[in-house]
Amino acid sequence: MGFALLGSLGSFVSVRDSHHWNVRFQSFTLKERFVVGFNLAKNFRAYKKFGRVSLCKSEFVDFEERKSPNEVRKExxxxxxxxxxxxxxxxxxxSSRMGPGHPHYSQTLELAREAIFTAWQIANLLDCSTWTGAGPGLMDAAIKGAQEAGKAVGGFKIGKEAGEWTTSKFHPYLPSETYLTCRFFSARKHGLVDAVVRSSSSDKTAVVAxxxxxxxxxxxxxxxxxxxxxxxxxxLPVPFxxxxxxxxxxxxxxxxxxCEDWGTVSKGEVSSLWKICNTNSDALAxxxxFYDLPFLDEQKHGTKARSEKRT
Structure with a gap:
């Protein structure tokens, strides 16, 4: 029998035996540890799915029985x-780490602008949907670029990105029907992979790292x-x-x-699987x-004008 623990102070759960649980809390601001012990009745399954244990007047811990294999499949x-x-x-x-405290903050701002222009151009060139992890930073820049192009945007979000201290199931501005907040990384990765799989020659997809x-x-x-x-x-090959x-x-x-010198990959093996681009124009070209599409000089000049206007 397993339970999910939710609590503002919680960080650790252990099981002493089949009916006794010990919940230990470590405060982020205090050195003291808080321990709550309680017994589960043998006929616990007959109770409601959710149980609640009071820590004080305003603090509660919720427990939810989980069946992970089914939940992963459903997600x-x-x-x-x-x-x-x-x-x-x-x-x-x-990257999701684009806060003012970052040592390369000014540089990452420029990268975010580059990502916006890339997303805007590619969405128009391929006339397709844009998918991201629906997080902050460069993911957010790609979302905004695609929205400016007037194309569909979807995302597979997780509750907390690296470098963040808070958890949120909701995106600040994307419509709820256009993204999914995943609890399981395996489900999120399935989504990100399937979003680029081409089912017909008319599909135009790509992975942009x-x-x-x-x-x-x-x-x-x-x-x-x-x-x-x-x-x-x-x-049907997918450009990376x-x-x-x-x-x-x-x-x-x-x-x-x-790695090639050590023999762990063959000569030219990795370079044949992806394309390294230093500029947005390189990527668009x-x-x-790849898809035998026209890429005119006017598009390059239009992008440069947009960049100068923003800066």
């Missing part, structure tokens, strides 16, 4: 349903491995673009070159060539 199905409604398209991966940290790298290499193993794009703004990924690319 994956919800991801697929959302994609079917909004349509497959371009998935953006990127913006600068990011551990979470972004995790998503990048999972998708890269799926392409490598032909689990994605075996019949890495936006190397300001040589952000230079050391990562050097490491992958070292690559996508236009």
């Amino acid at each position: 994956i199905e919800q991801c697929y349903e959302l994609i079917q409604r909004l349509g497959r398209g371009v998935v953006y991966l990127g 913006l600068p990011g940290g551990v979470g972004t790298l995790d998503e990048m290499f999972e998708i890269l491995a799926l392409i490598q193993l032909e689990r994605i794009g075996s019949e 673009i890495v936006m190397n703004y300001d040589s952000f990924y230079a050391k990562l690319l050097d490491f992958l070159d070292d 690559y996508l236009a060539e």
Whole structure:
């Protein structure tokens, strides 16, 4: 029997035996630990699904019985349903850490502007939906860029992104029917992958990896491995673009070159799976060539004018 613990002070749960639970709380502001012990009756299943334990007049801990396999499956199905409604398209991966306290805050602001222009251009070029993790930072920049282009936007959100101290199930401005807040990373990853799978030659999708940290790298290499193993794009290839703004990924690319020297990947294997682009124009030109679409100089000039107007 398992339970989910919700509480403003809570951080740890342990089970002493089948009917006795010990809940330990560690305060973020105090050094004291708070312990609440209680017994569960043998006929607990006959009680209501939710139980509540009072810590003080205003503090409660809620418990909910979980059956994770069924819940994960249900959440994956919800991801697929959302994609079917909004349509497959371009998935953006990127950093959520863009706060004023970041040591490279001014630089990341520029990267956010670049992401907006990229999303605006690609959404118009491919005429497709835009998908992100529905988080802050560069993900938010991609959302705004796609909205400016007047294209559909969808997202697979998680409650708390890296670097955030608070949890929220809601996006600040996206309509609730356009995104799903996932409790399980496996479901979220299924959604991000399925959103770029091409089911027909008329589908125009892509993966665009913006600068990011551990979470972004995790998503990048999972998708890269799926392409490598032909689990994605075996019949209809999917372009994978890495936006190397300001040589952000230079050391990562050097490491992958070292992997070739060590023999852990074949020569040219990784470079054949994705396209490294230093500018938005490089990315657009690559996508236009990939899908045999016109990419005119007027589009480049229009983008430059938009950039100058914003700055």
